[in-house]
Amino acid sequence: MEASEPGVSADRVEExxxxxxxxxxxxxxxxxxxxxxxxxxxxxxxxxxxETADDDVAFTEADVxxxxxxxxxxxxxxxxxxxxxALVRTWGRSFARLAEWQTTLLARVAAEHAERAGEAGQSDVxxxxxxxxxxxxxxxxxxQLQAYAWKRHLAGxxxxxxxxxxxxxxxGRPGEPxxxxxxxxxxxxxxTSRSKSLRExxxxxxxxxxxxxxxxxxxxxxxxxxxxxxxxxxxxxxxxATAAEIALEMTRRGxxxxxxxxxxxxxxxxxxVVLRLGDVLGPTVNIAARLTSLARPGTxxxxxxxxxxxxxxxxxxxxxxxxxxxxxxxxxxxxxxLQPWVLRRx
Numbered sequence: 001m002e003a004s005e006p007g008v009s010a011d012r013v014e015e016x017x018x019x020x021x022x023x024x025x026x027x028x029x030x031x032x033x034x035x036x037x038x039x040x041x042x043x044x045x046x047x048x049x050x051e052t053a054d055d056d057v058a059f060t061e062a063d064v065x066x067x068x069x070x071x072x073x074x075x076x077x078x079x080x081x082x083x084x085x086a087l088v089r090t091w092g093r094s095f096a097r098l099a100e101w102q103t104t105l106l107a108r109v110a111a112e113h114a115e116r117a118g119e120a121g122q123s124d125v126x127x128x129x130x131x132x133x134x135x136x137x138x139x140x141x142x143x144q145l146q147a148y149a150w151k152r153h154l155a156g157x158x159x160x161x162x163x164x165x166x167x168x169x170x171x172g173r174p175g176e177p178x179x180x181x182x183x184x185x186x187x188x189x190x191x192t193s194r195s196k197s198l199r200e201x202x203x204x205x206x207x208x209x210x211x212x213x214x215x216x217x218x219x220x221x222x223x224x225x226x227x228x229x230x231x232x233x234x235x236x237x238x239x240x241a242t243a244a245e246i247a248l249e250m251t252r253r254g255x256x257x258x259x260x261x262x263x264x265x266x267x268x269x270x271x272x273v274v275l276r277l278g279d280v281l282g283p284t285v286n287i288a289a290r291l292t293s294l295a296r297p298g299t300x301x302x303x304x305x306x307x308x309x310x311x312x313x314x315x316x317x318x319x320x321x322x323x324x325x326x327x328x329x330x331x332x333x334x335x336x337x338l339q340p341w342v343l344r345r346x
Contacts, residue, residue: 269288326342
């Protein structure tokens, strides 16, 4: 069997994913959805899709339905003028990253299937055809699992927001609540020098293992990972003690020569944070980042507010769990009078 032409194969995969081969222009999509053409252009741009002319045949019925649903959400006030751009842009970026990773994974699996078939004497197996077949088989399962994961996370986020809605905190804009949280950054020590000695595949495997183990530790202790930023993880917790236990556990594992987990340092700050599109913003986040940059390898630094809460918790216990020490005063950009505490286990 001859290998499929790339364009033909791409069209087949696109048809499998979207339900139809592209047969509509943006003008036709806009007219069918009953939405102004300018809004259709804006949503397409915010979602991060490739730019096309209004008369290019690049759309399907799925695009008509998506535009119609967007208009309905706007009518319900979900996609208001103040949140539409940020929310849709976040959707586009998140799904684009997920799609890139999933496509790479599918291509690798399809190539492995084709290679095994070739070893078995089936020399006419085309890797591109294998990927198209795999897409048709895998897509419904992935779609169902993604919907389940999204609804589960939505339920958890809703429960947390309702439970914390009465706690102290400044009023934020609608849809951007301000809550009191413990914010923690954990950073790999010596990442730059170590990464120079690794091949690309080794570097990816190392970072993925760090993300996997750190995420497991965070979830097991009741925290929440906000995001991974290369060699760094940003997490939050509803109380300082939870963040402290997470940071101390990571530094403990990083200091163990028999543990593959890398050496890390951490910074914890406690105070108001703005929750926006799955991220956290505000001075508390900035202070936690600065503390991490000041921390020595294997050390956890906390700000005055975090120290105050932990010290109050210690006063209620019969046996001490933590010790605190003031390091030398250090100056960091934007916080010249920042005076942290070194947190250790008793």
